[in-house]
Amino acid sequence: MGKRFDLCMRSGELMDGVKLVDQCPKTQFVLDHCGNGPVVPKDQAEFDRWHAGLKELAQRPHVVCKISGIVASAAKEWKPADLAPVINASLEAFGEDRVMFAGDWPVCLLRASFEQWVNALKEIVKDRSPAFRRKLFHDNALKFYDLPVKKG
Numbered sequence: 001m002g003k004r005f006d007l008c009m010r011s012g013e014l015m016d017g018v019k020l021v022d023q024c025p026k027t028q029f030v031l032d033h034c035g036n037g038p039v040v041p042k043d044q045a046e047f048d049r050w051h052a053g054l055k056e057l058a059q060r061p062h063v064v065c066k067i068s069g070i071v072a073s074a075a076k077e078w079k080p081a082d083l084a085p086v087i088n089a090s091l092e093a094f095g096e097d098r099v100m101f102a103g104d105w106p107v108c109l110l111r112a113s114f115e116q117w118v119n120a121l122k123e124i125v126k127d128r129s130p131a132f133r134r135k136l137f138h139d140n141a142l143k144f145y146d147l148p149v150k151k152g
Contacts, residue, residue: 004145007063008032011046014053021060028062030144033069033104037086040075051089058093064144065094067136068102071117072110080120087124096132100140 005027007017014035021029035054041047057063067090070083091099101121108117125133142149 002146004028004030006030006032006066007035007057009036011036011038011050011053014050014057018053018056018060021057021063025062028144029060029064030100031057031063031065032102034065034067034086034090036069036073037089039070039073039078039083039086047085050086051093054090055093058095058098061098063094064098064100064140065090066102067091067099067121068104069107071112071120072104072107074111076111078111080123083120084124087121091125091128091136096128096135097140099136100144101137102141 005024007020007029009017009032017029017031017035021027031054035050035057037050037054038046041050054065058065067087070086071078074082101118103114103117105114108114112120122133125136128136141147
């Protein structure tokens, strides 16, 4: 039907997302908020469980990942490096053609201004190619949502 479906779930539910995605191979899915990866994990096992579910979803070509919502779950005092493990794992799992930035405004305001969130992500991806950054911040969303490209 040309519709997209957002998967907004807690990290422990990612394998349930896999079951849903597998039953709907003609539906385009977007995993919101990097699958709510633990910015401040209780232990390595928590991070590893999330990462395993993330990688499993990423193996489905009809799923993309929104790089969003991460800052809202950060500690009160945070820095870009605190967000980097979840963001980088998401970028690596989905690859440069299936990730896209999303602001998560106004929820991001729980921990940062919109500008701080954008700047943190820019800091995290600064060493990636300009083409990668353009896809992340612009091109992939246009492609996924089948939006018209404005010329001129």
